Amino acid sequence: MSKTIFVTGGAGYVGSHCAKAFSRAGWTVVTFDNLSRGHRDLVKWGDLIKGDILDQAALSSAMKSVQPDAVAHFAAFAYVAESMTEPELYFRNNVVGTMNVLDAMLENQVSHLVFSSSCATYGISNDLITETTPQNPINPYGRSKLMCEQVIQDYSAAHGMTSALLRYFNAAGCDADGETGERHDPEPHVIPLAIRGAMDGSFTFNIMGSDYDTPDGTCVRDYIHVTDLADAHRRALEYLFAGGESDVFNLGTGQGCSVLELANAVSKVAGKDVPRVMADRRPGDPPILVASAEKAKDKLGWVPQHSDMETILKTAWAWFEQEQTRD
Ligand SMILES: NC(=O)c1ccc[n+]([C@@H]2O[C@H](COP(=O)([O-])OP(=O)(O)OC[C@H]3O[C@@H](n4cnc5c(N)ncnc54)[C@H](O)[C@@H]3O)[C@@H](O)[C@H]2O)c1
Structure with a gap:
């Protein structure tokens, strides 16, 4: 209805x-x-x-x-x-x-x-x-x-x-049809920032904290x-x-990805390096946040279809490429 x-x-x-x-x-x-x-x-x-x-x-x-x-x-x-x-x-x-x-x-x-x-x-x-x-x-x-x-x-x-x-x-990625996407100023989110690093050689991606109690020392997040x-x-x-x-x-997806893994995944999708530096921790960031989304699956029948990292990064990359030519 x-x-x-x-x-x-x-x-x-x-x-x-x-x-x-x-x-x-x-x-x-x-x-x-x-x-x-x-x-x-x-x-x-x-x-x-x-x-x-x-x-x-x-x-x-x-x-x-x-x-x-x-x-x-x-x-x-x-x-x-x-x-x-x-x-x-x-x-x-x-x-x-x-x-x-x-x-x-x-x-x-x-x-x-x-x-x-x-x-x-x-x-x-x-x-x-x-x-x-x-x-x-x-x-x-x-x-x-x-x-x-x-x-x-x-x-x-x-x-x-x-x-x-x-x-x-x-939240990550952008509309696969390129009809909408992420546009924040200043941009606080890691995926757009890592992509900017790969697209714009003069921009360095700051990895905020490399001494967390996580497998590689950087924060782990669940990208949906x-x-x-x-x-x-x-x-x-x-x-x-x-x-x-x-x-x-x-x-969420139930899968964690560290900021370092993310930077490497952006490099792979972009076919070029993401210039990066290890910076200080950002105040207020928990080390790890990964969801169990079983309840949404059971009660809403919701199963993520687009949340593998390659799809997230390819749709985001296409959007930011398009944004570069916006008036
Ligand atoms: N982006 C994420 O990863 C994420 C994760 C968890 C929760 N959220 C929540 O999702 C929501 C949307 O996040 P987003 O990333 O799209 O943010 P966004 O900043 O892109 O969108 C927020 C929108 O709200 C509008 N807005 C803000 N204050 C307003 C006001 N007083 N009156 C009218 N409009 C107002 C802004 O103009 C903007 O269009 C927020 O509530 C956020 O807390 C976002």
Whole structure:
């Protein structure tokens, strides 16, 4: 059945890929984004309402005009390092912003929410992380996302909403059709930075920390293709539309890749070296974050299709090559 999805943050990296997946599912998409960190030209699937989730009145009135069946809430700040130096930005935009989204949903009788949570809510855990692994975030970004989860769970229980909290591990790769991709400035993510190293001989890729307690001393992460994330969001919405109860799901592959392995994989795909230096640790980074995503498989039928490292890097490479020729 046709549905309308109100997508906060749909002009950003993950939100724009999800907007494409929702549109492909036959749903109407309306993006609500203040373009603070997103891009007008990545809003290709449905209309854009330019607005700020911190402006409660504007948000609620936009939701009233759209009358959505569900909200997919991506709008947030998401840089760990920035959150260490400017935590106030993170608690305001992420936590207050999420409360505003929930209040607007209540005002407009919208009862389903899919929320972008993060592996950063877990903190330090060297084992495969399941949804019941204790959440002890070690940076303000992770704490802000954990607070959002708690607020959403309490609103859902009190007001009869249903929510899917999706804890993504490291979003990676870009749309295989080259229709959207990753564009952050400054870019904090390792794959775009390693690719920049290979594309631009004058750029050196910093490996932030080589003395972690990991097999090669560099951080280990679980990279999940953004198109697989988008598929999980569509499935989570279908689950909620079918009457599924509120739940939380990890989205990852179960496979860890170290930053050093990643730099070597980029060199292989690029056919050239990634100039690199071993730099200091970045404050707030846990050594290892790898998901068990068995629950999403069991309950949502979600199995990543694009998250092998070669596909991730080839789709990202093609996108950044295209970005070099953008006006
Ligand atoms: N990228 C990842 O690896 C990753 C991992 C885990 C969770 N997440 C979460 O996924 C979501 C999307 O991340 P992303 O990487 O696409 O980030 P992004 O910065 O590319 O996109 C965020 C979007 O939200 C918009 N936005 C921010 N504050 C806003 C506000 N106050 N009002 C309206 N719009 C606002 C920005 O303009 C941008 O378009 C975030 O909630 C993030 O915490 C991302």
